[in-house]
Amino acid sequence: MMSHDEMLDNVALYALGALSPREAADVAAHLETCEECRAEYGLLRPAVTAVGYSAEADALTEGPSVLLKARLMKQVRSAQPAQPRISRWPAFAAAACLAIAVGAGLLSASLRERLGRDESAMAQQSAMIADFTAPDAKRYPFGHGSVLVHGRNLYLAMHGLATAPAGKVYQAWTLPKGSKKMAPSVTFKPSASGETLLHLPEAANAVAAVAVSVEPAGGSKQPTTKPIAVTLL
Amino acid sequence: MDRVRIGDTAAFETLYDDYHRLVYGVALRVLSDPGSAEDVTQAVFMKIWSNPELFRSGNFGAWIVRVARNRAFDALRARAARPEDQFPEAIPANDALEDTAIAQLNAESVRTAIAQLPEEQRKLIELGFFGGVTHHEMAKTTGLPLGTVKTRIRSGLRRLRNALDGVVTS
Numbered sequence: 001m002m003s004h005d006e007m008l009d010n011v012a013l014y015a016l017g018a019l020s021p022r023e024a025a026d027v028a029a030h031l032e033t034c035e036e037c038r039a040e041y042g043l044l045r046p047a048v049t050a051v052g053y054s055a056e057a058d059a060l061t062e063g064p065s066v067l068l069k070a071r072l073m074k075q076v077r078s079a080q081p082a083q084p085r086i087s088r089w090p091a092f093a094a095a096a097c098l099a100i101a102v103g104a105g106l107l108s109a110s111l112r113e114r115l116g117r118d119e120s121a122m123a124q125q126s127a128m129i130a131d132f133t134a135p136d137a138k139r140y141p142f143g144h145g146s147v148l149v150h151g152r153n154l155y156l157a158m159h160g161l162a163t164a165p166a167g168k169v170y171q172a173w174t175l176p177k178g179s180k181k182m183a184p185s186v187t188f189k190p191s192a193s194g195e196t197l198l199h200l201p202e203a204a205n206a207v208a209a210v211a212v213s214v215e216p217a218g219g220s221k222q223p224t225t226k227p228i229a230v231t232l233l
Numbered sequence: 234m235d236r237v238r239i240g241d242t243a244a245f246e247t248l249y250d251d252y253h254r255l256v257y258g259v260a261l262r263v264l265s266d267p268g269s270a271e272d273v274t275q276a277v278f279m280k281i282w283s284n285p286e287l288f289r290s291g292n293f294g295a296w297i298v299r300v301a302r303n304r305a306f307d308a309l310r311a312r313a314a315r316p317e318d319q320f321p322e323a324i325p326a327n328d329a330l331e332d333t334a335i336a337q338l339n340a341e342s343v344r345t346a347i348a349q350l351p352e353e354q355r356k357l358i359e360l361g362f363f364g365g366v367t368h369h370e371m372a373k374t375t376g377l378p379l380g381t382v383k384t385r386i387r388s389g390l391r392r393l394r395n396a397l398d399g400v401v402t403s
Contacts, residue, residue, distance in 0.1 A: 006383075008387065009380075009383035009384060009386075009387050010383070012383070012386050012387035012390050012391075013361070013368050013383060013386060013387075015390065016358065016361040016362060016386060016390065017299075017302070017361065017362065017365070018361035018362075018366065018367050018368050018371070018386065019367060019368065020367050020369070043391075043394055044387075044390045044391065044394060045295065046295070046394060046397060047390040047391070047393040047394040047397060048362065048390065049292075049294065049295040049298050050343045050346065050347070050393060050397055051343075051347065051358060051359065051362045051363075051393070052259050052298030052299070052301070052302060052362065053255065053294070053298065053343045054343045054344045054347050055255070055258035055259045055262040055363070056255045056258040056259075057258065057344050058258045058261055058262065059253075059254035059255070059257045059258035059261065063253075063254050063257060064253060064254075064257045064267075064270070064271045064274055065271065068253075068271050068274060068275060069246075069249060069250075071275065072249065072275050072278055072279065073242070073246060073249075075275070075279060076242060076245060076278075076279070077242060141242070
C-alpha cells in the first residue's frame with residue numbers, strides 16, 4: 001500500500017508527465033478524491049509549464065521559417081471549418097470591394113490627370129482595373145491587404161501601412177519557384193494615407209511566394225528584417 | 234480564443250504570432266530536428282483551427298505547452314515505437330494562480346530559474362518533460378533508486394515553483 005507521501009511524489013511525476021499510463025490513471029483517480037494532492041498538483045503544474053516555456057528561448061535565436069506561417073495561413077484559409085462558424089467572407093468580400101474601390105478611385109484620379117497626354121499609361125492602368133475586377137483573379141490575404149494574381153500579372157495592394165522610418169523603405173520580395181532564396185523586387189513608399197498599389201515586375205506563374213519587409217533606402221539584396229507580410233501563391 | 238472559435242483568421246494569426254515560438258521551441262527540444270519541429274508546429278496550430286473546442290478553459294499558454302509536447306511525442310512515436318507517455322492537456326478551470334504565474338513567464342527568466350536548480354534535479358525534470366522518460370526509465374538510466382528519482386523531481390519542481398513566485402513578484 002502506497003503511503004500518502006509517496007502519492008504526493010507521484011503527483012509531481014504526474015504533473016511532469018513521467019508516469020506510465022497505468023500509474024497516471026491511478027493518480028488521476030486519486031486526485032478526484034484527495035484535496036491535499038489536488039492542491040499539490042495545482043502548485044506544481046505552473047513549474048512544469050515553466051519547463052516548457054524555457055524552450056521558447058531556443059526559438060528566439062533560431063525560430064521557424066517565416067514561410068511556415070505563410071504555409072499555415074494558406075492551409076487555414078483553405079480548410080473547411082469543422083463546425084459551423086460565423087462566416088468572415090462577407091467581411092473579406094467587403095474589404096476586397098473596398099480595396100478595389102480605393103484602387104479604382106486612385107486609378108481613376110490618375111487617369112483623369114493623364115487623359116489625353118499618355119495613352120499608353122491609360123491602357124496600362126485600364127489593364128490593372130481589368131485584372132482587379134476579373135472574376136478569375138486570385139487574391140491572397142497579405143498583411144493589411146492582398147496579393148492579386150491574374151494570368152501572369154502580380155499585384156500588391158496594401159493599406160494601413162505606417163510611414164517607413166527615416167532612411168528606410170518598404171521592399172517587396174518574391175520567391176522564384178524551385179528556389180529557397182527570396183529575390184529582391186521593387187522598393188516603395190506608401191501614400192500619405194498608408195495605401196500602396198503595385199504591379200510587381202515578376203511573372204506571377206514563376207513566383208511561389210511574396211513578402212514585404214522594411215529595408216534601408218535603396219533596398220537590399222537579401223531581407224535584413226523580419227517580413228511584415230508573407231504569402232504563398 | 235473566443236474569436237478563433239468563430240473562425241476569425243486575423244485572431245488566429247495573432248494567436249500564432251504570440252505562441253509559435255513556444256510551440257516550436259518545445260517541439261525542437263523533444264525532436265532535435267528543425268524540420269520535424271516545424272511540422273509539429275504546423276500540426277498543432279491546424280489542430281487548434283480545426284478543433285478550437287479542444288481548449289476548454291484555463292491558461293492557454295499552459296495548455297498549448299502540453300499539446301506541443303504531446304504532438305512532438307506523437308511524431309517521435311511515428312519514427313519509432315514508444316510507449317504512450319502523454320500527460321493530460323485539460324486545464325482545471327478557474328486556476329487563477331496558474332494564470333497569474335504563467336502570464337508573467339518569459340523564456341529567459343524561466344531559463345534562469347531552471348538553471349539555478351541543482352543539476353541532479355534539473356536533469357531529471359528536463360529528461361521527464363522533453364525526453365518523455367518515465368521515472369522507472371530514469372532510475373534505470375541513472376542507476377539511482379526509484380525513491381531518489383521521485384524525491385528529486387518533486388523537490389526540484391517545488392523549488393522551481395518558489396523561484397517562479399520570485400519571478401511573479403519581482
